[in-house]
Amino acid sequence: MDLAGLSVGWYLALSVALFAIGGVGLLVRRNPLVMFMCVELMLNAVNVAFVALGAGLNDVGGQVAVFFVLVVAATEVVIGLALVVAINRRRAGATADDVTLLKG
Amino acid sequence: MSEAVFVVAAVIILAGAVGVVASRNPVHAALFLVQTLVGVAVLFVLNDAHFLAAVQVVVYAGAIVILFLFVIMLLGVDKAEELRVEPIFGQRPLAVVVGAALAAALATVVVAGADVLTGLRRAGGDRALDGEATDIERMGRVLFGEFALAVEITAALLTVAVVGAVILTRRSPRPEATEAPVSGDA
Numbered sequence: 001m002d003l004a005g006l007s008v009g010w011y012l013a014l015s016v017a018l019f020a021i022g023g024v025g026l027l028v029r030r031n032p033l034v035m036f037m038c039v040e041l042m043l044n045a046v047n048v049a050f051v052a053l054g055a056g057l058n059d060v061g062g063q064v065a066v067f068f069v070l071v072v073a074a075t076e077v078v079i080g081l082a083l084v085v086a087i088n089r090r091r092a093g094a095t096a097d098d099v100t101l102l103k104g
Numbered sequence: 105m106s107e108a109v110f111v112v113a114a115v116i117i118l119a120g121a122v123g124v125v126a127s128r129n130p131v132h133a134a135l136f137l138v139q140t141l142v143g144v145a146v147l148f149v150l151n152d153a154h155f156l157a158a159v160q161v162v163v164y165a166g167a168i169v170i171l172f173l174f175v176i177m178l179l180g181v182d183k184a185e186e187l188r189v190e191p192i193f194g195q196r197p198l199a200v201v202v203g204a205a206l207a208a209a210l211a212t213v214v215v216a217g218a219d220v221l222t223g224l225r226r227a228g229g230d231r232a233l234d235g236e237a238t239d240i241e242r243m244g245r246v247l248f249g250e251f252a253l254a255v256e257i258t259a260a261l262l263t264v265a266v267v268g269a270v271i272l273t274r275r276s277p278r279p280e281a282t283e284a285p286v287s288g289d290a
């Protein structure tokens with residue numbers, strides 16, 4: 001590793017902290033848009049871990065994994081925001097609690 | 105030098121993440137998200153993943169956050185959410201406890217696996233990071249060689265997402281349009 005004195009462990013610690021903050025946000029917030037942002041935080045935590053481990057193992061596979069995570073995150077946001085728009089059209093100001101109304 | 109960059113970027117990232125979770129206004133949350141994403145891009149540069157850093161800024165901070173802001177403005181939900189009301193009793197403390205437990209579990213895994221993660225297994229060939237090629241060249245070779253099928257599936261996934269988004273947000277056709285054929289008296 002050419003990161004002088006900076007081990008992969010620090011990146012993983014940051015990744016763990018970011019993932020946990022995102023998870024708490026996902027559980028605490030009720031605005032579906034902010035919940036999606038918290039999911040993005042968690043995905044970014046995983047990306048940090050991927051790139052750091054890839055650098056530590058001298059393997060470009062970590063960067064390739066991040067590439068795929070980016071694509072899946074983009075599709076997730078597109079579908080998720082479309083769902084939010086569709087739900088809000090039927091019921092303005094809907095929070096995550098109101099999604100139980102989708103039950104048949 | 106790299107330690108200083110890492111510490112500054114980590115502080116920026118974590119401050120942004122806390123801002124996303126704690127800000128009452130969704131627009132502020134989106135802007136804090138930009139802060140976190142740019143910090144992650146700095147870490148990518150620190151790890152010599154320059155292409156990913158550029159993609160991170162362009163796709164995440166550029167496209168995805170703008171999409172968020174677009175939907176926030178479209179729905180008009182940019183008013184502050186009341187964070188003090190607790191619709192489900194005990195949800196907040198429970199969420200914090202679950203988050204702390206998650207962090208503790210992940211930290212345990214990281215500490216316990218520290219010996220495995222020291223770079224003992226080093227990749228070679230196209231995948232090695234210490235060769236002559238730039239990071240974009242290496243990624244291209246691996247993506248379109250080893251992972252060519254996955255790239256094709258990704259293309260299908262993107263197409264499905266676009267079609268799904270159009271179908272989900274499409275308004276149903278007007279009732280009079282469907283009634284038109286019924287009026288024929290032949």
